[in-house]
Amino acid sequence: MSSLWVLRTRLPAAMQRRFSLDVSAPLLRTQGYIDGRWVSAASVFPVLDPATGEEIARVSDCGPTEAKQAVDAAYRAFHSWKLRSAKDRSVVLRKWFDLMTLHKEDLARLITFECGKPLQESRREIAYAASFLEWFSEEARRVYGDVVPSPTRDRKILLLKQPTGVASIITPWNFPSAMITRKVGAALAAGCTVVVKPAEDTPLSALALAELAEQAGVPAGVFNVVPSSREKTPSVGQVLCTDPLVAKISFTGSTATGKVLLKMAADTVKKASMELGGHAPFIVFDSADVEMAVSGAINSKFRNSGQTCVCSNRFLVQSKIHDVFVEKLSRAMDAELVLGHGSEPSTTQGPLINNRAAEKVNHKLLKM
């Protein structure tokens, strides 16, 4: 493929200018959120705009102490949250959805500045993220049980659905908002409480969600956020995956990290939901409509600069159609893909998330 420029992490110097985050103050939170309070840690870590490398915020670097405080708070809150009526929980989630919708532009800018994706993709992510809160606000009212036919006349079998308890939620940077609401919406609707550890590159979206959760009336301790740097993350993960007060872990990220978390969670036999790495070949047969194949390839390969879990990561093209497909795809890439800062309306391709990601891609290319 031509156009290797899409693999850069940063904008080329000639394209750099100053970009301002410009988000309303209450949504730009930089402390951890534990038991309904904004909490500082002993140190901070920088959040960088991946397009320019500039620091956009310094965030409290929570460690095992803060993680344990969050777990304890979530455990205390569980006892009252699970007893709230289904309607109560539904109303709070709906309010949270309404507030996300009201602040969608600011929330989208946060995603673009900490994760790099173009603003139109960030806006779509916020609509998608908010939709989980809307959906689960409705489902919260419908946690029905079952009456199961009994093998004997003197027995009745009733199936009740009950909340699991405290859930540890560990999320990736490529959907910094949606991967949180998708897990948290379901947990809160069921009556569980949560501790969220967002990815170190993208803590600001998680903290903005905490601000809106508080405004929506989510009670103290029900939704906690412990941001942490790459260095502190393993010690936070240790608490979140081993503390006996945690009943469930839910993780989206790499297979390697998922295995580490599962091993840690095994000793206390926690429930686990793991959404791990995929492998997505894009297959083009000789009989394909080339224009459709090219348009599908562009959509699939370049969303969030190739950094979504369903982006194709290799192309298998049948020999007769190979040359024409490659030529048309190259032309489409040159014509349609515009590299730039995500906040500029013309941009379709933002940066990769960080230097490690660029080095990984370059390393693979050199081996080809």
Ligand code: ADP
């Ligand atoms: P990537 O390599 O794409 O960053 P990861 O699977 O490492 O993917 O990261 C996904 C999430 O898992 C992030 O929030 C990251 O901080 C977190 N994470 C990575 N290692 C650990 C760990 N040992 N304990 C807890 N969380 C972890």
